[in-house]
Amino acid sequence: MPSRAGFHNPAKSLPERGLLLLMVLLFLEVSVRPLGVACSQDTNHHHQDQHSGNATFVKKAFPVLSLDYNHIKAPFEVSLWVLLASLMKLGFHLVPRLSGIVPESCLLITVGLLVGGLIKLAGEEVPPVLDSRLFFLCLLPPIILDAGYFLPIRPFMENLGTILMFAVVGTLWNAFFIGGLLYAVCQIQPANPSILHQLELLPCLLFGSIVSAVDPVAVLAVFEEIHINELLHILVFGESLLNDAVTVVLYHLFEEYSGVGTVTVMDGFLGIISFLVVACGGVLVGALYGILAAFTSRFTSHTRVIEPLFVFVYSYMAYLSAEMFHLSGIMALIACGAVMRPYVEANISHKSHTTIKYFLKMWSSVSETLIFIFLGVATVDGKHAWNWTFVTVTVVLCLVARVMGVVGLTFVINKFRIVKLTTKDQFIVAYGGLRGAIAFSLGFLLDERHFPMRGMFLTAIITVIFFTVFVQGMTIKPLVELLAVKKKQEAKRSINEEIHTQFLDHLLTGIEDICGHYGHHHWKDKLNRFNKKYVKKCLIAGERSKEPQLIAFYHKMEMKQAIELVESGGGIKLPSALPSTVSMQNIQPKKPPPPKPVERALPQLPKGREEEIRKILRSNLQRTRQRLRSYNRHTLVADPYEDGLGDLLIKKQKMIELEKKIKDMNNYLTVPAAASDSPTMRRARLASGSDTDFKPAQQQKGNTICPDPQAYNMKPQSDSVPTIQVDLASPQSPDSVNLMDEFRKAKQQEDDEQGLMMKPPSGPNKPGEAGEPREQKLIRCLSDPGPSADEEEDEPFLP
Amino acid sequence: MGSNSSSMNNIPNAEQLVQETGFSAAHILRLYERFQFLDKDDTGQLRPEDFGAVRELAMNPIGDRIISAFFSPGQETLDFASFVRVLAHFRPADSNRTRDGAQPEPANSSMGKLKFAFQLYDQDRDGKISRAELLQVLRAMLGMQVTEEQLQSIAERAIQEADFDQDDAISFDEFRKSLEKVNIDHKMSIRFLS
Numbered sequence: 001m002p003s004r005a006g007f008h009n010p011a012k013s014l015p016e017r018g019l020l021l022l023m024v025l026l027f028l029e030v031s032v033r034p035l036g037v038a039c040s041q042d043t044n045h046h047h048q049d050q051h052s053g054n055a056t057f058v059k060k061a062f063p064v065l066s067l068d069y070n071h072i073k074a075p076f077e078v079s080l081w082v083l084l085a086s087l088m089k090l091g092f093h094l095v096p097r098l099s100g101i102v103p104e105s106c107l108l109i110t111v112g113l114l115v116g117g118l119i120k121l122a123g124e125e126v127p128p129v130l131d132s133r134l135f136f137l138c139l140l141p142p143i144i145l146d147a148g149y150f151l152p153i154r155p156f157m158e159n160l161g162t163i164l165m166f167a168v169v170g171t172l173w174n175a176f177f178i179g180g181l182l183y184a185v186c187q188i189q190p191a192n193p194s195i196l197h198q199l200e201l202l203p204c205l206l207f208g209s210i211v212s213a214v215d216p217v218a219v220l221a222v223f224e225e226i227h228i229n230e231l232l233h234i235l236v237f238g239e240s241l242l243n244d245a246v247t248v249v250l251y252h253l254f255e256e257y258s259g260v261g262t263v264t265v266m267d268g269f270l271g272i273i274s275f276l277v278v279a280c281g282g283v284l285v286g287a288l289y290g291i292l293a294a295f296t297s298r299f300t301s302h303t304r305v306i307e308p309l310f311v312f313v314y315s316y317m318a319y320l321s322a323e324m325f326h327l328s329g330i331m332a333l334i335a336c337g338a339v340m341r342p343y344v345e346a347n348i349s350h351k352s353h354t355t356i357k358y359f360l361k362m363w364s365s366v367s368e369t370l371i372f373i374f375l376g377v378a379t380v381d382g383k384h385a386w387n388w389t390f391v392t393v394t395v396v397l398c399l400v401a402r403v404m405g406v407v408g409l410t411f412v413i414n415k416f417r418i419v420k421l422t423t424k425d426q427f428i429v430a431y432g433g434l435r436g437a438i439a440f441s442l443g444f445l446l447d448e449r450h451f452p453m454r455g456m457f458l459t460a461i462i463t464v465i466f467f468t469v470f471v472q473g474m475t476i477k478p479l480v481e482l483l484a485v486k487k488k489q490e491a492k493r494s495i496n497e498e499i500h501t502q503f504l505d506h507l508l509t510g511i512e513d514i515c516g517h518y519g520h521h522h523w524k525d526k527l528n529r530f531n532k533k534y535v536k537k538c539l540i541a542g543e544r545s546k547e548p549q550l551i552a553f554y555h556k557m558e559m560k561q562a563i564e565l566v567e568s569g570g571g572i573k574l575p576s577a578l579p580s581t582v583s584m585q586n587i588q589p590k591k592p593p594p595p596k597p598v599e600r601a602l603p604q605l606p607k608g609r610e611e612e613i614r615k616i617l618r619s620n621l622q623r624t625r626q627r628l629r630s631y632n633r634h635t636l637v638a639d640p641y642e643d644g645l646g647d648l649l650i651k652k653q654k655m656i657e658l659e660k661k662i663k664d665m666n667n668y669l670t671v672p673a674a675a676s677d678s679p680t681m682r683r684a685r686l687a688s689g690s691d692t693d694f695k696p697a698q699q700q701k702g703n704t705i706c707p708d709p710q711a712y713n714m715k716p717q718s719d720s721v722p723t724i725q726v727d728l729a730s731p732q733s734p735d736s737v738n739l740m741d742e743f744r745k746a747k748q749q750e751d752d753e754q755g756l757m758m759k760p761p762s763g764p765n766k767p768g769e770a771g772e773p774r775e776q777k778l779i780r781c782l783s784d785p786g787p788s789a790d791e792e793e794d795e796p797f798l799p
Numbered sequence: 800m801g802s803n804s805s806s807m808n809n810i811p812n813a814e815q816l817v818q819e820t821g822f823s824a825a826h827i828l829r830l831y832e833r834f835q836f837l838d839k840d841d842t843g844q845l846r847p848e849d850f851g852a853v854r855e856l857a858m859n860p861i862g863d864r865i866i867s868a869f870f871s872p873g874q875e876t877l878d879f880a881s882f883v884r885v886l887a888h889f890r891p892a893d894s895n896r897t898r899d900g901a902q903p904e905p906a907n908s909s910m911g912k913l914k915f916a917f918q919l920y921d922q923d924r925d926g927k928i929s930r931a932e933l934l935q936v937l938r939a940m941l942g943m944q945v946t947e948e949q950l951q952s953i954a955e956r957a958i959q960e961a962d963f964d965q966d967d968a969i970s971f972d973e974f975r976k977s978l979e980k981v982n983i984d985h986k987m988s989i990r991f992l993s
Contacts, residue, residue, distance in 0.1 A: 158985075418891045419985045489980055495953065496961045496969075496977035502940060503861065504916060504986055510865040511889055512989055513855040516833050519989055522855075529858075548944050550937075554953055 077127070084115070085369035103473045105221040105372050109466070112376015119377070126381035129374040135441045136323070139367045139374075143217055144330050145315050146364035147241065148337030149356075155234045158520075162413050162421075163235060166429070167242035168275075170405045171212055175250055177401040178394070179208025185393050199453060202258035207457050209250035210443050211398060211464055215436030216240040216330070218465075221368055222434060222473045229486040232425055236432040244330035244438075245279035251442055252326065258450065282328035286335030289318035293336070294343035294539040301541060307352035308359060311344060343539040346552070371437045378440065379462050385455035394460045395467050398435070406430040424483050431476055434468040435461075498553050812880060820887035821907065830886060834879050844876035845869075860939045864919050872924070888915045891988040912987040913978065917971050927968035930954055 069076075088111050092099050098107070119126050156163070183204040186197065219240045223233055253271045257263050293314035300307045315336045322332035345353060406429050414420045421429075443461045446454045480487075508521040810816075810831050817824055835841075837849050847866050856862040869877050869885050890907040905911055920928045920936055933954045941950065961969050961977045969977075 416990075418988045418990060419982065493980075494960050494977060495957050497981060499937070499940075499953075499957055500916075500974075500978055501981060501986070503920075503936060504981075506859055506861050506940065507865060507916065507919065508889070508987060508989065510856055510859045510862055511886070513853045513859070514833075514837075514850065514865070515830070515886065515989065516836070516853075517989060521989075525855075548941050550941060550953070551945060551949065554956070 081129070081370060081373070082366055085366055085373055088373070089365070089369055101474070103222050103225055103469075103477075104369075105218060106470050106473055108369055108372035109376040109379075109469065112373035112378075113380055114376070115373065116377035116380030120380055126377060128378075128381070130371075130378040130437070130441060130444060132441045132445045135371070135374075135437065136329075137320075139371050140217075140438070141316055141319050141329075141333060142360065142363035142367045143220065143371075144241070144319075144333045145312075145337055146360040147216065147220065147237070148334035149311075149315075149341055149360060151334065151338050152230065152234065153338060155230050156238055159231065159234055159238065161416065163238035163242060165409055165413055166235065166239040166406070168246055170239065170409055171209075171214075171243040171246040172250075173405045173408075174212030174398075174401045175205065175209035175246075177208070177404070178212055178397045179205035181397055182208065182390075182393060185389070200258070202254055202263065203451055203453060206251065206254035206258055206446075206451075207394075207460070209247060209254060210439050210457070211394065211435060211461055212401070213243050213247040213435070213439060214240040214433045215438050217368055217371055217438070218434035218436030218469055218473070219432060221372070222469075222476060223432065226477050226480050227488045228428065228480060229488055231419075232428050232432075232485070233488070235425075236429055239429075239433075241330055241334055242279075245275060245282060245328040247438075247442070248326070248328050249275040249278050255446070255450075278326070278328050279331060281325065282322045282331035283335040285322045285325075285327060286318045286332035286337075287339045289314045289321070289332075290336040290339030291539070293340040294347075297340075297344045297347040298539060298541040300348065304349045304352060307348045308355045311340065311356050312359070314340070343536070346536075346540045375437050375440060375462075375465065378444075379466075383455045384459045384462075385453075386459055387456050390456055391460045391463045395464055398464055398468075402433045403430045406433075424485055427483070428476075428480070428485055431472055431479065434472060435465050436469070437465070440465060493553070493557075495554055495557060498550060502550060810879065816880060816883050820883055821890060821905065822883065822887065827883065830883055831879060834882055844878055845882065846876055860942065861919065861936070864922075864939075868915070868919055885915075888912050889987060889989045891990065892984040907988075909983045912983055913975055914971070916987065917974050920969075920974075927966070927970050928974065929968045930958055933957060933969070 085108075088108060089104075092104060092107055116126055179201075183199065183201050186199045186204065214236070216237065219236055223236065249271060253263070253267070253274070257267060293310055296310050296314070297307060300310070315333060318336040319329045319333045322329040348356075406426050410421050410426050410429075439461050440458070443454070443458050446457065448454050451457065505521065505525070509525040512519050512522045810827060813824070813827055816822070816827055822830070834845070837852055838845055839849060839852065847870065850856060850866045850869075856866065859865070869882065871881070887907055888911055892907050892909065892912075917928070918924070920932055922932060922935075934950055937950050937954055958967060958969060961973045963973055963976075964970070
């Protein structure tokens, strides 16, 4: 097979590119050379001393420095490859023009070809990098887990019917069409009897099933760069994920029986049953592990550092378990990630959430890069058998089958959809059916003995992959622009949207009930109810289990906004919607409200005063936040955001000044919701137990220092420090707490402060029980804010 | 065609309804059957109590609002035509309807759907969702699980986010704007499979 090492380099216009390549060559040199040398190296230096039975014992000088490559060979090579992949990724983004024109996947394959060529030139054996075991067990899972964990559930479920149609029926159609027609073409070689004649029907069908599956890795790689609208993205992507079950069944079916030569109706029937088992079994296995993971995460409040590990390990085990039974590992992984996510996220700390997110992204990114590079390398290596007819017919048939399948299926599907798929949509779906490394690996798995045409198959598969990735991948972006396909909208959900969406959900459910029509909303509502009633109680720790969706969303929004505020310096003008505070600690069945004193409603502040207060609050937001964080001994050790003590003292001073300023303001209990609050304060509120019913502890015990962890008490009279006593529950600023102080000084007997000050329960207030959830929540919240820029904010699980 | 003797002839103004609402004849028939099911005492009119036959509505947080939306303000009874007209809002939008300026906005267009939803919020029909009205809705949806302060905060924030003309209430345009990312056609449509 003519080596493709003759591929020309992409235009190296920048010195960085050259430098990068130089580094690459250097690395290769280092890795390739020792490979040859290592064989002849005597590595057992340390055994020589004990080698007593040897007659010709020669005493060598003690080796001060020695080279022992074999010792570290495997991990070293793995690391080299990973490093290469990462450097390549770096390199591409240093060349802006290039990454705009050519999708990354193409560049990576090119690099792989280069590397493969270089290795071959160096005369070494190209390592069988795309070994199927390596691929399926190590390279593929991170990508799928990343996809599954962050799968947007709502659009996925809404379009599930369509996706399943494309995945199942579409793939079946593709497989049989391509396989059948290939066989027909192979048979009609009249004049010169070529080797194609030997190709029988079943191997053709097997080939068809391998090459017809849309590949999630390739789809992800290309679609991520073109940012099309959510619907199309989820359609193609969902299809690529779900067709795994079909591919697995077809592959095994045809592989099994191509030795025998015939497939009976019974086998076909068993195949269908097998498909159901594979698909549903995979999903079940995944869901089971997902629930286990969710359940485990319920108890991780004391060991936050290993929380991400549970997510990864359970998911991987789900994949392996499914693979063990020859079920669909991909579906298991998706199910696991999707099922566990809402519950795990309710339980884990913010830091863990960030960790999980970034680890998944990192691993999947590296995996993807490696896969493409290996694809290139494996192309260079390998026994290729180029057959013009076979290959070209395959490529053509793939395209034709895809288009026909999509058009035909859309025609049927549109009868059942509310939002129909337009021609543009169909085109993108058809055009986006990229093949990738999975097809190659499946082909690679074929046994040479049973399939003498394996070489030809592999060549054809690679050609198809190259064609789809290069041609379709490169042209899809301009086509999307040309056809003016709707792009992805930057989703920043507002609280309004959330409220109204929920409202509409209820409305539609009601209307459906009135019509007696058990539609989409009806079942969703039922599922939601079930989830709320039983599942959440089991799987979510503590009080979060009762938190309504809206509150959780609201809370997240507030947190994000406050984090952004703090990160940008704290002194900027707050956006018009100042975060108000939503108390977490009040999420419980409402007890009969305590006898309320007169003032329940928020008294109206004169606007001027309000502004003043806002300004004051704004300028102190950051400091109070930091201050509150520092003194919690239950946070992870060495919180990087911890301030020094001196800093705190200064802040304390400022707070006292602030107090004096507000002292002359009216006696109002609460500042209207305009008060900006810090996440920490909110968390502190969270952390205070559920039974702190707006009673400032200090009121109860005079000025005793609360032993509570989040109570930051430096001195006995620190109750004048507002933050400690801020009831995050109320829309109140830390400063209003000062008011409370004033208030208290004014009238000591005030015992129901309208929830202004949520003091963490002091001694008498059930320290035992309240302490636990308190710490738990506090730890949850005091965490690394993490990057928020491209934070993919989770949608509610069951919206 | 069910076992009961209803056919298109029994339904008053059937053709007119078909014209007006865009439902197909089969849909109208099905809705008529449902109407008769709800109308237990066979008067040809529905009263709010009749909707109690739909058990799930009792569990719906805004169930009573939905029921009262069927009845025009001041009316105690509901005839079939009005029933159908309200439900017409939830028909999937016709994508190929030609934009004719003279034609009134059909009930099942995005605008029509949004107007209907807006009316559910705006009980006093003054064209705005005031803070109190928003609070009522929030209270209904979130129920017993949250405190008054939280509701106030959420309502406050919602109004601040949406209110562009600073009148402390959400007008229809502001309402529409805050839902611009949601595909209303999709969200507020029921497939009346006949």
